[in-house]
Amino acid sequence: MSTSRILIVGAGFSGAVAARELAAIQDRKILVIDEREHMGGNCHTKRDPTSGIMLHRYGPHIFHTSREDVWAYVNRFAEFGPFINRVKARIKRGVFSLPINLGTINQFFGRNFSSEEARAFIGTLGDSRIDEPRNFEEYALKFVGRELYETFFYGYTQKQWGCEPRELPTSVIKRLPIRFTEDDNYYSDRFQGIPREGYTALIKRVLDHPDIEVKLGTAWQAGMAGEFEHVIFTGPLDQYYGHHLGRLGYRTVFWERSDHLGDYQGHALMNYPEVGIPFIRKIEHKHFAPWEEHEKTVVYTEFSKESGAADIPFYPKSLGPDKILQARYLEQARSETKVSFLGRLATYRYLDMHQVISEALDFTPRLAEAIRRGQPRPVLPAL
Ligand SMILES: Cc1cc2nc3c(=O)[nH]c(=O)nc-3n(C[C@H](O)[C@H](O)[C@H](O)COP(=O)(O)OP(=O)(O)OC[C@H]3O[C@@H](n4cnc5c(N)ncnc54)[C@H](O)[C@@H]3O)c2cc1C
Known part of the structure; x- marks a missing residue:
């Protein structure tokens, strides 16, 4: 050489x-x-x-x-x-759109708010005693209140990171926007x-x-x-x-594959934020290529755990x-x-x-x- x-x-x-x-x-x-x-x-x-x-x-x-x-x-x-990445969350009450947007708020609270009404309503749910949020949990409680936090954030975060959300910095939740429009695009980028x-x-x-x-x-x-x-x-x-x-320290993820005919969940990414469910989401790969047609479908159920020496390090x-x-x-x-x-x-x-x-x-x-x-x-x- x-x-x-x-x-x-x-x-x-x-x-x-x-x-x-x-x-x-x-x-x-x-x-x-x-x-x-x-x-x-x-x-x-x-x-x-x-x-x-x-x-x-x-x-x-x-x-x-x-x-x-x-x-x-x-x-x-x-x-x-x-x-366009449109993420859904399946909980006992049904399937909701993430990141939390006007549609999610109206569906979750059974209301018919306009954008400004929803903003004002969510403002009343936030914990006003929290001045400067010091961690993920405080940030969520301050800006969306306990019910939305416990439904959509708490379990998912705990399962993904293997710790209490209050141990995580606010930067983790700041990546997830809250929208008062019907925009359910997970990302805000131009392309x-x-x-x-x-x-x-x-x-x-x-x-x-x-x-x-x-x-x-x-x-x-x-x-x-x-x-x-x-x-x-x-x-x-x-x-x-x-x-x-x-x-x-890293978290790693691993998957259990299942094969089906037709369509499994009608969607690429389905989060499971509830605490009692051991996995964090189900990924139906064919929906990442909506321009293709396939008779079969492949689903990966995703689990998260601490990364050991033999694992692939995924999330720092x-x-x-x-x-x-x-x-x-x-x-x-x-x-x-x-x-x-x-x-x-x-x-x-x-x-x-x-x-x-x-x-x-x-x-x-x-x-x-x-x-x-x-x-x-x-x-x-x-x-
Ligand atoms: C589950 C998951 C989902 C993600 N989803 C998205 C997404 O939707 N959109 C997005 O933009 N980003 C996403 N990312 C981030 C994306 O994976 C990274 O931005 C990207 O992989 C970083 O590229 P990289 O080359 O820096 O690292 P890597 O892709 O990890 O490449 C590093 C390479 O180095 C090799 N290597 C390591 N050590 C050695 C060694 N000692 N000798 C030889 N080779 C070695 C590895 O085998 C690997 O091939 C996701 C990440 C994860 C974990």
């Missing part, structure tokens, strides 16, 4: 976009390795051989962004089908869709460049660095350092002790000269696809310039 090569660890969106951008602006050869046998990281999709349905193998992925350049970028590599042939085909095209070589089934080993001019690491930050300070917990540990690992990462850390795992943050693409697009030209000039590598702002 020549020293004028760059090694990228991870063939998810972060690694793929970084590889493509470096290949476009550098006369260096790029090697991308991934320990898995496929490209795409957690966005990996694969057609199911029995039903023909495109399965999102590591959980449902809906692409959304407000950045025009990011939307144009992904559309260079795939044709996107139109998809939204799903690649018609799946994310893996898209990422394969991103990596299809004469200066990029991809080796799957190849795990990173510390000794590899010496053979390369620079390494971009997109795997877990604590794993890079051999967990020598301890393990960063980012509780107090994790934050301290993250800061200590990041301090080490900042002092590296030959390694850059990119993506959700390597920076220990929950990031959507458009965010990791944005960061890779913004970071890579600066890195290329630094390598070209033989200067110290730039540091990702998040570090």
